[in-house]
Amino acid sequence: xxRKSDVVIIGGGVNGCxxxxxxxxxxxxxxxxxxxxxxxxxxxxxxxxIRQQWSTRENALLAIQSVKIFERLNRILGQDxxxxxxxxxxxxxxSQGMEQAxxxxxxxxxxxxxxxxxxPEEIPKVAAILDVNGMRVIGATFCPTxxxxxxxxxxxxxxxxxxxxxxxxNTHTSVVGLKVAGKAIRTVVTDKxxxxxxxxxxxxGIDSKEIAKMAKVNLPLKPFRKEIMATExxxxxxxxxxxxxxxxxxxxxxxxxxxxxxxxxxxxxxxYKTMPTFAFLQHMSQTLTRYAPxxxxxxxxxxxxxxxDVTPDARPIxxxxxxxxxxxxxxxxxxxxxxxxxxxxxxxxxxxxxGKTSEVLESLSLDRFKGKVTEKELSxxx
Amino acid sequence: MKRSIVCRCEDISEEDVIQxxxxxxxxIEELRKKLRIGMGPCQGRVCIQLVARILERKTGKxxxxxxxxxxxxxxxxxxxxxxxxxxxxKEI
Ligand SMILES: Cc1cc2nc3c(=O)[nH]c(=O)nc-3n(C[C@H](O)[C@H](O)[C@H](O)COP(=O)(O)OP(=O)(O)OC[C@H]3O[C@@H](n4cnc5c(N)ncnc54)[C@H](O)[C@@H]3O)c2cc1C
Ligand code: FES
Numbered sequence: 521x522x523r524k525s526d527v528v529i530i531g532g533g534v535n536g537c538x539x540x541x542x543x544x545x546x547x548x549x550x551x552x553x554x555x556x557x558x559x560x561x562x563x564x565x566x567x568x569x570i571r572q573q574w575s576t577r578e579n580a581l582l583a584i585q586s587v588k589i590f591e592r593l594n595r596i597l598g599q600d601x602x603x604x605x606x607x608x609x610x611x612x613x614x615s616q617g618m619e620q621a622x623x624x625x626x627x628x629x630x631x632x633x634x635x636x637x638x639x640p641e642e643i644p645k646v647a648a649i650l651d652v653n654g655m656r657v658i659g660a661t662f663c664p665t666x667x668x669x670x671x672x673x674x675x676x677x678x679x680x681x682x683x684x685x686x687x688x689x690n691t692h693t694s695v696v697g698l699k700v701a702g703k704a705i706r707t708v709v710t711d712k713x714x715x716x717x718x719x720x721x722x723x724x725g726i727d728s729k730e731i732a733k734m735a736k737v738n739l740p741l742k743p744f745r746k747e748i749m750a751t752e753x754x755x756x757x758x759x760x761x762x763x764x765x766x767x768x769x770x771x772x773x774x775x776x777x778x779x780x781x782x783x784x785x786x787x788x789x790x791x792y793k794t795m796p797t798f799a800f801l802q803h804m805s806q807t808l809t810r811y812a813p814x815x816x817x818x819x820x821x822x823x824x825x826x827x828x829d830v831t832p833d834a835r836p837i838x839x840x841x842x843x844x845x846x847x848x849x850x851x852x853x854x855x856x857x858x859x860x861x862x863x864x865x866x867x868x869x870x871x872x873x874x875g876k877t878s879e880v881l882e883s884l885s886l887d888r889f890k891g892k893v894t895e896k897e898l899s900x901x902x
Numbered sequence: 903m904k905r906s907i908v909c910r911c912e913d914i915s916e917e918d919v920i921q922x923x924x925x926x927x928x929x930i931e932e933l934r935k936k937l938r939i940g941m942g943p944c945q946g947r948v949c950i951q952l953v954a955r956i957l958e959r960k961t962g963k964x965x966x967x968x969x970x971x972x973x974x975x976x977x978x979x980x981x982x983x984x985x986x987x988x989x990x991x992k993e994i
Contacts, residue, residue, distance in 0.1 A: 676927070806986040808982060816982055819982075820980055
């Protein structure tokens with residue numbers, strides 16, 4: 521382990537690893553610490569859906585620009601991340617939902633996104649297994665360039681490429697302390713030794729709150745437990761990710777043929793409990809077989825839990841904090857931090873390597889929670 | 903060349919495992935996620951011990967120190983139709 525570096529990154533999820541890659545490529549000396557193995561946190565548990573249909577402009581922008589990067593990522597990183605664009609179909613159930621959907625579509629189109637409003641009879645053309653009556657829809661929105669990638673392969677590909685550019689990635693190494701002096705980051709303490717640096721990136725997922733406390737910074741993050749399930753493998757049935765903000769469900773068929781999906785647990789509370797529940801299984805299978813009755817005959821194989829790191833406005837916390845120089849936040853993704861990771865890591869790299877800030881970074885800084893009312897992201901599932 | 907299968911459910915051979923270890927996937931969870939070993943219907947009851955042993959041989963990490971993945975419910979495959987039944991008493 522090195523004793524000194526330009527930047528220390530805490531967390532080996534998709535965000536930590538992609539920042540490590542981007543910074544190392546710019547020639548910075550980068551060290552990353554992951555307390556477990558790579559993608560051990562939310563990244564390894566996630567649905568890895570990639571959606572550009574958001575209600576806030578900056579999430580839509582981040583996602584649209586990220587898709588442009590995902591489209592080239594196999595070539596850039598030299599490994600297959602299994603990125604596929606089967607589209608996202610968002611079910612709309614009532615006139616209120618349709619009103620919001622139209623508003624979203626207008627904003628998304630103004631950013632150049634191809635997205636359509638579908639009539640109920642057009643829905644089975646996108647995914648023949650869907651039952652419009654069971655879904656109780658009056659329409660849907662569909663964006664054909666939304667999609668999915670393999671979260672583990674993406675993280676590993678970033679880590680691999682980062683190492684090729686000289687980054688040091690230490691797994692099974694926990695950060696246990698941060699030393700601040702003169703209002704600036706000086707030292708990172710791990711269970712395997714200390715390292716001096718001027719810049720620390722806090723990309724520790726739900727543990728980011730604990731990390732921030734080490735520098736006496738308070739992050740408004742709450743962990744929310746989420747369950748997700750996978751069925752046995754089936755022949756290819758449909759390509760789109762199907763979601764509903766009202767029912768909270770999301771599901772898609774993955775490359776290997778299994779259907780993966782989730783839904784909020786009925787009596788959900790914040791906290792760290794990890795045991796999967798029967799309530800989830802029942803609620804999920806009832807809703808899923810209502811949307812796609814043929815799936816009744818399909819076996820569920822596995823079911824697991826992960827955590828969303830949720831902020832008060834469901835938007836991430838990115839960039840500098842006022843009180844501690846060199847302490848960069850990259851957390852609070854509130855359940856959609858995989859799909860925007862290419863752009864998030866690019867913006868943070870520009871900030872760290874060149875001191876360049878941007879409109880998006882400004883609007884997502886920790887400072888936004890001081891006093892002002894912020895615009896909440898409404899298009900959240902799971 | 904003859905392949906010796908370690909994970910029957912996902913059709914992964916010893917050679918596949920060794921290649922992945924050589925590419926830097928040196929944690930049982932990393933191997934599991936890369937190769938999908940242990941993600942088949944038996945959830946790794948057949949293969950995980952074998953993979954742990956190969957990992958031990960290749961990396962010198964002691965097997966008792968290799969954390970084994972958790973088996974995830976349900977323990978046997980159940981149909982979504984069964985799970986969706988309101989009053990079903992079936993245990994998972
Ligand atoms: C069920 C589920 C479904 C989801 N579906 C989607 C989806 O469809 N699309 C999407 O975009 N997003 C989805 N998400 C959200 C997405 O998974 C996360 O936002 C994203 O993976 C966050 O990545 P990260 O790198 O920021 O954090 P993480 O992947 O959580 O990584 C943080 C890492 O930090 C490490 N760490 C913690 N503390 C320390 C310490 N003290 N020292 C060293 N290391 C430490 C952890 O071990 C962990 O590996 C989903 C999440 C869940 C739970
Ligand atoms: S043999 Fe590997 S999962 Fe069944």
